[in-house]
Amino acid sequence: MDTYKKELNERIFNPIENINSVKGFEIISESLVYKVYDVFGRNSLLSILYQTGVFPGTTIAERIKKEYNKEEFEIVEALVILMDELKEFYSIQIRDIEQYNDRYRIIIENYCFLRKPISHREKLDYGKAFCRINKGYFETAFKKLLGDKIKKVEINFLKNDAEKDVCVEELNFYL
Secondary structure (H helix, E strand, O other), X not given: OHHHHHHHHHHHOXXXXXXXXXXXXXXXXXXXXXXXXXXXXXXHHHHHHHHHHHHHHHHHHHHHHHHHOOOOOOHHHHHHHXXXXXXXXXXXXXXXXXXXXXXXXXXXXXXXXOHHHHHOOOOOOOOOHHHHHHHHHHHHHHHHHHXXXXXXXXXXXXXXXXXXXXXXXXXXEEO
16 A cells, blocks of 8 residues: 555655646636626626725725824825835836826826736636726725825726736826
């Protein structure tokens, strides 16, 4: 029996460094999105994914406020501080800044931690359901950092820029 066990272990052995956690995350993420959609419907899926982003958005905003000993930030200040905190997960560049009577609109190019996993899964698309996690995250973090200075914060997907390998999005800060 020991010989059989040894042969079997030799055949199935896989060094830990060969484990592809990202690939596993991609497969499970796609499955999760579509299973929740199938069981609970589109609205529940979008709500669950948005709320998944709300908790870490709240957490980082509270940490930043504590670290800077400040309750409210200016828009640009909050953007710079938040993006500095998130360098491991996001690469963002500003395309345009527009000022209106009721809001500021910032057009960004965003390469986020979800982009690569989405690109490997045929059922997940840029700017669709799975990206609601980022929407919940950023809207919550910015609203908490900006406080009463802003009525509402909204981030919206505009398009996928395949050439630059980024999502083009708009950040709206309603005054």
